[in-house]
Amino acid sequence: MALPAQRSADERPRTTTGTTTGPANGPETGPATDPANGPAQDAPDQAPEALRPHAEDAFADELAALAAQDDRPRPARWRLSPWAVATYLLGGTLPDGTVITPKYVGPRRIVEVAVTTLATDRALLLLGVPGTAKTWVSEHLAAAVSGDSTLLVQGTAGTSEEAIRYGWNYAQLLAHGPSRDALVPSPVMRAMSEGMTARVEELTRIPADVQDTLITILSEKTLPIPELGTETQAVGGFNLIATANDRDRGVNDLSSALRRRFNTVVLPLPESVEAEVDIVSRRVEQLGRSLELPEVPAGAEEIRRVVTVFRELRDGITADGRTKVKTPSGTLSTAEAISVVTGGLALAAHFGDGVLRPSDVAAGILGAVVRDPAADRVVWREYLEAVVREREGWQDFYRACREVSA
Numbered sequence: 001m002a003l004p005a006q007r008s009a010d011e012r013p014r015t016t017t018g019t020t021t022g023p024a025n026g027p028e029t030g031p032a033t034d035p036a037n038g039p040a041q042d043a044p045d046q047a048p049e050a051l052r053p054h055a056e057d058a059f060a061d062e063l064a065a066l067a068a069q070d071d072r073p074r075p076a077r078w079r080l081s082p083w084a085v086a087t088y089l090l091g092g093t094l095p096d097g098t099v100i101t102p103k104y105v106g107p108r109r110i111v112e113v114a115v116t117t118l119a120t121d122r123a124l125l126l127l128g129v130p131g132t133a134k135t136w137v138s139e140h141l142a143a144a145v146s147g148d149s150t151l152l153v154q155g156t157a158g159t160s161e162e163a164i165r166y167g168w169n170y171a172q173l174l175a176h177g178p179s180r181d182a183l184v185p186s187p188v189m190r191a192m193s194e195g196m197t198a199r200v201e202e203l204t205r206i207p208a209d210v211q212d213t214l215i216t217i218l219s220e221k222t223l224p225i226p227e228l229g230t231e232t233q234a235v236g237g238f239n240l241i242a243t244a245n246d247r248d249r250g251v252n253d254l255s256s257a258l259r260r261r262f263n264t265v266v267l268p269l270p271e272s273v274e275a276e277v278d279i280v281s282r283r284v285e286q287l288g289r290s291l292e293l294p295e296v297p298a299g300a301e302e303i304r305r306v307v308t309v310f311r312e313l314r315d316g317i318t319a320d321g322r323t324k325v326k327t328p329s330g331t332l333s334t335a336e337a338i339s340v341v342t343g344g345l346a347l348a349a350h351f352g353d354g355v356l357r358p359s360d361v362a363a364g365i366l367g368a369v370v371r372d373p374a375a376d377r378v379v380w381r382e383y384l385e386a387v388v389r390e391r392e393g394w395q396d397f398y399r400a401c402r403e404v405s406a
């Protein structure tokens, strides 16, 4: 029998406290907290800051301000009202002047539909092409609704039923037989019993028969435990957000029975260059801060250039609608534009003159565009010669691209 697959999700310690939870981790507390030995000599006063804090920790101040000023009705066990959750995602200014930064840049209606779905008995499926912020939105929704975005199952071809239902602590099971103590709940099971938001990432990568485990959970709101002759019933506040990639469609399609349990919200690509530049600038600034990159003024011009190149190649036509271009095999998503610019800023900071230049982003763009060394290289060359070379003010960029493409 395979070991319980949810260990990885279950043993994720909360970054804020650094302590572990869950029965599987009982005796393995770290030296700093081991009562037998006392605090370790060199134990730091505080746990080091996580490289990437969870949304509820990174935006704790905003969430607290929203909760304090939110006087609208809240569904059972919700930390905020649906209105405040939408404001958290879309940004705004509170009556006392607190500024809530936008997390998601896109149509307001999409966020409203997503939030209200979570307040109903239907689960939420976020669908879209890669890099359209499905994971990002799911994390922030869970953080705002339940104050905890960590009840997460990562879907893969190897995800087992135990990862969605529960597994067993085999030492306990062998010593004492099946009991509640020996049972290791999955993140979904914990969300059910605590009235929280569970997340399933990449639902369509999970084998179809394993996906169907969710049907009873979502329609009956119960999880039978035949080994103990009992069940766990979901309490108010429980719901589930799944994400799935458009491009994976057909890999393990959702059964129609399961699909009926979800409200599907499709996240679109940013509708304009301005919107995409806005998204990339915001995220690059946040990432730069969390990576503690030396200050480099985020070159608006270079960001716009990266976004323009990505959009033109993605759409197969130049922004002015005049020239058709071939489309490379990569997705060239907003997420990749963010990586290219962040990489460029690191280059500028460490090896450049502290200003984001065309030569800092050229290699990153090339890497994102040329996925297939043969076919994509031709596409890139054609674009470079037919579009970039002719464009006013793009000469430096053209030369930088030629240099790295050689």
Ligand SMILES: Nc1ncnc2c1ncn2[C@@H]1O[C@H](COP(=O)(O)OP(=O)(O)OP(=O)(O)O)[C@@H](O)[C@H]1O
Binding pocket: 103, 104, 105, 106, 128, 129, 130, 131, 132, 133, 134, 135, 136, 137, 243, 244, 245, 270, 279, 283, 334, 335, 338
């Ligand atoms: N409309 C948007 N608003 C805000 N951020 C966005 C938007 N689109 C993309 N992003 C940013 O893109 C990054 C990647 O998003 P994310 O990983 O959530 O994409 P995804 O849709 O889950 O992709 P994949 O299908 O590859 O899993 C995030 O950092 C997010 O901030």
Ligand SMILES: [Mg+2]
Binding pocket: 134, 135, 136, 243
């Ligand atoms: Mg994702």
